Amino acid sequence: MRRVGFVVNPIAGMGGRVGLKGTDGKVAEARERGAEPRAPERAREALQSLAATEVDIELLVAGGAMGETVVTEAGFEYETVSDPPGETSAADTRDAVRAFATTGVDLVLFVGGDGTAVDVAETLAECNREIPMLGVPAGVKIYSSVFAVSPRAAGRIAATFERTATREVNDIDEAAYRSGEVTSELKGLAEVPVAEELQSSKQLSGGSVATLAAGVAADVEAGVTYVLGPGSTLGAIKRELGFDGSPLGVDVWRAGEEGGELLVRDGSADEILDSLDEHSVVMVSPIGGQGFVFGRGNQQLSPAVLRQSGIEIVASRSKLDDIGVLRVDTGDRDLDEDLRGWRKVRIGRVERRLLKVV
Incomplete structure (x- = not known):
């Protein structure tokens, strides 16, 4: 019998699809922009995977939307340890965890x-x-190394892990993040199950991408709409293309015979989708140290956007050397499966390297 305390932050990740880059202090704005809760579906996937292991699990859960609702839907027997209000907060998460610790x-x-x-x-x-x-x-930004690479992996690991190791808990200032400043701060250390399907801490440094950016800019095709993701690598490409893009958002730029036109700056998923045409390419760079191409910090690149576009992955050589494999977590299982396999990654003016999406 394994006793698992289960708690859901029901508003986690709501800001991603609508371009807010986080939900801290932005829940009302996210809802005004049409954001839908993301965490409950991620929780269901984890619970389905947990159930599929057929390991005997005893669940202790936070009440209501913080766990009880989705656990009931999944058919688990459980014990409720807290009763959070309708509008939940970080304090409610902490109350649930204290109850888990007290109960054991x-x-x-x-x-x-x-x-x-x-x-x-x-x-x-x-x-x-x-x-x-x-x-x-389930969040927009995930810099800590205490997360599984996907909800389904989390369920498997929770049921089957045999030992733990100390890993980092990191976070950044969301207000600074929205203005283009990214500084990861170590918030603590935690014991985490040892498993292959854990993600690494997000690395913030990398090599020069000037040659790569120059090569991309030289190869853009007139009439093609380019959807350019966040990050320093894409930032260099945006500057090479001649426009002031959002450093941490997604921009849409259409190439012309001479120069181009910025259609959307720091767009939401709907704004990006509305700007696409039959000749559209999504350009992204994997997160250093983790390898995620989709699903971390760029949820504006929704499944609908990706299904309507070609995909080009770009990265410096040093970043790829540290990654080893690429990962996707779009929230659409069928799309993730379609994206898996060997992909060409542009690493220089003309050079490309094959890397596998797992």
């Missing part, structure tokens, strides 16, 4: 992003309990 669990399985990871880790430390934690990725 073998693992805290949480659904959220880096902010939720910090809440869980700090509360376990305050309780002076060396209970391992594992994240189901």
